[in-house]
Amino acid sequence: MNILSIESSCDETAAAIISGNPFSKEAHPEILSNVVVSQIDIFKAYGGVIPEVAARSHLEAILPVIHQAFKEANFTSTDKSGNPKDDWDKIDAIAVTHTPGLLGSLLIGTLTARTLAILHNKPxxxxxxxxxxxxxxxxxxxxxxxxxxxxxxxxxxxxxxIRMTExxxxxxxxxxxxxxxxxxxxKVAKILGxxxxxxxxxxxxAKNGDPKKYHLPHPQIKDLDFSFSGLKTAVLRAVQKEVGVPISYPSHQLKDLLSEQQVADFAASFEQTACEILLEKLEKALEKYPDTRSxxxxxxxxxNNRLRKKCLGLLATTGSPRQRERTIGSPPVTTGRTTGARGANNLNIFFPEPCFSGDNAAMVGAAAFYEIASGVQPTDPLSLNILPRSTIK
Ligand SMILES: Nc1ncnc2c1ncn2[C@@H]1O[C@H](COP(=O)(O)OP(=O)(O)OP(=O)(O)O)[C@@H](O)[C@H]1O
Ligand SMILES: [Mg+2]
Incomplete structure (x- = not known):
């Protein structure tokens, strides 16, 4: 089965073609093409995404990106006049991100997918x-x-x-x-300029900074929940203190008062703290669910590389015996661990390849592949709506 997948939830316009048999137990999706056009260069000038500009950029990019996905997969043929055309006969299904994301951005990808599904009669x-x-x-x-x-x-x-048992x-x-x-x-990057x-x-x-230079607090949030707005404010207050200005000082002007080394030290201290917070909760989750295999x-x-490296450290201290066997992903890692209560468990850790960690359409195709494998039925292309906010189900 070949799936054309489309992603436009934020500021990347992406299309991919993935292939595989979702009904074979051992089969995994193979990527035939994966095209991503990022709007990062547009939004660098603004310091963040402007939803209406993002939607307009998707509108410009979406059809060329889909065409490029056909080309890179070698899914093109020639029409009667000898001109190249996308070979829709080779596509068995279309998948699209319809939630969550920016409203205008989601609309472009979803409406394009709906139209193509109707036009070419694809699920x-x-x-x-x-x-x-x-x-x-x-x-x-x-x-x-x-x-x-x-x-x-x-x-x-x-x-x-998120826990997945299947x-x-x-x-x-x-x-x-x-x-x-x-x-x-x-937001912290903005404060640091x-x-x-x-x-x-x-x-x-952060590569040139001292992660221990500034002490930033860990939020005391119960159970496995997180809070990050306090950490951002803690960085702001620490910067204000460091450069000796009152809290009323305009935050966008703080960067002019910081030296390159201070920026590096703040970046390293923040990155370190954010990683520690994430991994502390992950460790707690592992304690709560000791049957976890991956x-x-x-x-x-x-x-983030600091996170990847620190994760290895976390595993080295999770249970005993400590054993690092191999790496998967980037850096793919497999460790063996023994949990006191449950005996030996092999715990595998997976990081996506860096090219798949941000928004892309190959991952949309992979998600659709496993939905189809799980018996999910196609949706009605005439009525599929978008949802800017929704919970994963
Ligand atoms: N090396 C890195 N270290 C830390 N953060 C990173 C790194 N690379 C990217 N990010 C962050 O990842 C975020 C973008 O990730 P992603 O594209 O998955 O989010 P999104 O699509 O905007 O949001 P969502 O997936 O929740 O809808 C940005 O906040 C960016 O700063
Ligand atoms: Mg995303």
Whole structure:
């Protein structure tokens, strides 16, 4: 089965073609093409996404991006006049992100997919964006996660711990009360005068910084839930204190008072604290669910190298004997662990390949692949709606 998938939930216009047999137990999706056009360069000038500009950019890009996905998959033939055309006979289904995301952005991808499904008479699958981020871990790895799974979804709009006991079955066991961790990276980068998107800028600046230079508090949130708005404010107050200005001082002018080294030290201290908060909760979740066989990281923040390295440290201290066997993903890791109560468990950790950690359409195709494998039926292309906010189900 070949699935054309479309993603436009935020500021990336993406299309992919993935292939595989969802009804064969051992089969996993193979990527035939994966095209992403990012609007990052447009939004660097503004320091963040402007929803209406994003929607207009999707409108311009969506058809060329889909055409490019056909080309890269070699799914083109020639028409009667000898001109190349997309070979729709090779497509068996269409999948599209219809929730959650920016309203205007979702509308462009969803309406395009609805139209193409009707025009070419293809079944249409409506995919939840967080499912796609989770299923990015089933792409490009020779090994795939084993259930039960704990998924740490860390993106620009979400911070959640999700337990999966089988495909297409999601239980949210922890969530943020306020900001998402990616949003926090973006806001802290703004305070420090680092360019959008904040995550990669902070990671770059932090390389030259001292992560212990500034002490930032860990929020005292119960159970497996998170809060990141306090951390952002803590960075703001620490910067104000460091440069000796009152809290009423305009935050967008603070960057002019910071030296390059101070920016690096703040970036490193913040990055370190954010990673510690995430991994503390993950450790708690592992204690609560000791039958966990795989941890999967999902969403843009999973590209963070400090997080990846610290995760290895977490596993080295989780149970005994300590044993690092191999790596999966990027850096793919497998560790063996023994939990006191349950005996020996092999715990696999998966990070998406960096090219799949941000928004892309290959992961939408992977999510649709496992939905089809789980018996999910196609949706009605005439009535599929978009939802800017929704819970993964
Ligand atoms: N190396 C990195 N370290 C930390 N954060 C990063 C890194 N690379 C990207 N990010 C962050 O990831 C976020 C973007 O991820 P993603 O594209 O998954 O989010 P989104 O699609 O905007 O939101 P959502 O998926 O919740 O709808 C941004 O906040 C960005 O700063
Ligand atoms: Mg996303």
């Amino acid at each position: 249409l699958y409506a995919v939840h964006h967080l499912k796609s981020h989770i299923y990015s871990n089933w792409l490009g790895n020779e090994r795939v996660p084993v259930f039960p799974i704990l998924a740490l979804v860390i993106s620009g709009g979400h911070t959640q711990i 495909h297409n079955h999601f239980e949210i066991i922890g969530t943020t009360y306020d900001d998402a961790v990616g949003e926090c990276f973006d 680092l360019p959008y998107p904040g995550g990669p800028s902070i990671a770059k600046a 941890i999967v990281f999902a969403g843009g923040v999973s590209a």
